[in-house]
Amino acid sequence: MKIIFMGTPDFAVSTLEALLLAPEHEVVAVVTQPDRPRGRGQKLLMTPVKEFAVNHALRVLQPPKVKNEEFIKELTALAPDLIVVVAFGQILPSSILKLPRFGCINVHASLLPKYRGAAPIHYALLAGEKESGVTTMLMDEGMDTGDMLLKKAVPLSLETTMGELHDELKIIGASLLLETIARLEAGKITPEKQNHEEATYASLLDKAIEKIDWEQSATTIHNKIRGLNPWPGAYTTQPNGHKLKVWRSRVLNEEKTNQQPGTITALTADGFVVACGTGLLVLLEVQPESKKMMSAAVYCNGYQIKTGMLLGEAQK
Structure with missing residues (x-):
């Protein structure tokens, strides 16, 4: 399957790596956020996803805005079967969502509809949840509102830290994504609508x-x-x-x-x-x-x- 991968932080790298190691898939391009100045010296640094992609000789695209017409033309020319999105950082317009044959699949680090948004791992622990997990879903134009495909739950102890849960869920997310694609391609998965009344939100953390x-x-x-x-x-x-x-x-x-x-x-x-x-x-x-x-x-x-x-x- 020809796949375009979209992601930015370390959490997304595990899923990209899993796709590269799967012989049945071809990653035709990696889309990530532009390089930005970070650290005390404000040195321009690559995102973790770009760093991984460059090291594996993958084509990298870094549009400041995904609604850019030239960027969308570039994606269209790649003729992807699927777009995989993991913590990318921009909302995709309908013109991109409709592009692939199998749609766009998002790997989200919560048990949807709980903790939609940018910081689901933090918020699950802040709330003292007894379990967390990963959901794969078909993307729509909303923020984490699409139909759910597969879920994998993990128990949380009273001592689990954000770092520990992050590292556990990124591995689970990679595995769950491969299973989701296989079942979707075989027609053995039924999308499930989210109960929007049960939705909670995990917005960007403020100081x-x-x-x-x-x-x-x-x-x-x-x-x-x-x-x-x-x-x-x-x-x-x-x-x-x-x-x-x-x-x-x-x-x-x-x-x-x-x-x-x-x-x-x-x-x-x-x-x-x-x-x-x-x-x-x-x-x-x-x-x-x-x-x-x-x-x-x-x-x-x-x-x-x-x-x-x-x-x-x-x-x-």
Whole structure:
């Protein structure tokens, strides 16, 4: 099958690689976002998908806007049987959606109709979901609103981080896509309409979500910490007023406490305990501003942390 692949971040690379390794498929072009300046030096960098494509001598297209007529003509000339889209970053117009014989298939990192949008992995963990997964769907002009093809669910533990789930789902997504194509080509798959009334949304994360609010429950804060690990990271303010990123935690209990939220209530062998709006949270791995990540126990020793000290807004 002649396939055009559209994707941008690391999550999409696994699916592109799976298509390349499948002898029954030919990737005739890879479409990804334009190179953009990143990092401290604002150096112009390729997307992870482009880097992979270049290393495998694949044709790469980088339209600033997919509605561009010249770009659409270029796609039309390639005469694809299928377009595969994984975290591409632009909504496709109907002129592209109608182009391939088998349509456009999207690999989405959630159990649709839950968590439509750009950050489904983060939001599933922030919400404390007990399972997540991948859905393949036939694309329409909406945002993740197309008919579903296949789903694969995975259980989530109370400790699963965004990074761990990301790496698990990208492998599942690649496998599920190959199965979806095979069954679609054989006529052995029935598209299922989404229940739009059950839809939830996972919009782009904004900076405000990174800040820990100690007035919230221990479980809510714990879900934020693991849901933003390794990117972009949850943070609070140290007793010295500087930023402190928190990478790993454990809920001690969810009982009411008479301590002011943000108060360090105890030092433990593996970290320290902080009072929350409801419950107590043990911080296990932290990163002081301009320093490397360290165990919370090492942080306590190095920064002379004592019980009664306050984190975050509580200290003001």
